[in-house]
Amino acid sequence: MKILILGAAGQISRMLTNELRNKTDHSIVLYARNGIKRLTTVDDSREVIFDGDFKSKDKLVDAMKNVDLVYINDMGDDESTKTIIDAMHDTGVRRVIAASVLGIYDEVPGAFGEWNKRMIGGSPRMRSQIESARKLENSNLDYTLLRLTWLYNQAGNTNYLITQKGEPFKGAQVTRQAVTQLIMDIIEEKSAKYHKNSLGVGEPGTDWSKPSFY
Template structure:
């Protein structure tokens, strides 16, 4: 299998890259701006770096050659998401996992929901539009609606909620998100066409 990491210099992207290299024999295409100065290749037989803009259709299609699953580390831009969707549909690559934020469907109740809405602010509309670009596409997508992130080695615990269910949980580790992405890569059919709220158990 070949996995494309879009935004490969992000923290979660780096964790996913490490897990793929250590736990699988999958190949990797690492895509993003100025990557050669931001990441290092550990296994040149399995990793390829392509430096490019997310709106560059030619570069994206080059990166998508032979790819089975893509992961997008940041869905804050509807235009970028639409560009990636177009490149994937044109290239016949059908599966995209995208990192989004909680609250785009007004699914977070109570004081925490009000605080989160205030913190994310008007950017919520962009995250929602990016999610809708995936939901309206022909792709088998997984949207990960992530609560507030932190790092904690070996803490890979997560809970999932479906679209239409109340979001529960105020935080989750990047390590847990990386583990979830690995689970989706291993079981893509089970998760296809879902929008998942991702949080740490017992943090509501």
């Protein structure tokens, strides 16, 4: 399999790259702004770096050649999301896993939901996340949308909890390591096949009024 990581300099993207390097034989395309300066390859026979941003359709199309799956690390700009979708349509790439945020459907209940709204609910970035999700869900692509709760790092903690679209969101926090594990599970199909689905991603046992690190 050939996997394109868009936003490859991000923390989750870097973790995902390392997991793919160490645990699979998949080819990896790393795409990031100033990617040549910010990223390095380990095995040039299966890794390549592309410089570009999410609004450069020609560069995206070039990076998508012979790709089987795209991972989008950030959907905070809906025009960029549209460009990515258009490039996928042009190249015939259909499978995409995309990282979004909790609250895009007003699905977070209780005190945590109110706290989350105060923190990010009215921001322009949230409005772009909502529009990005809408565009992806209406794109006819084979998508998995990941609605991530508040993120932190904890080595070895790969525990995640999934909620479906239409269900109340659970979990005030989740580790980037757990999100990486979920993406790997979806890629390798070790968990259920969440194709054309929007998944809430939290950590078990963290149904609190806010994350522990706030």
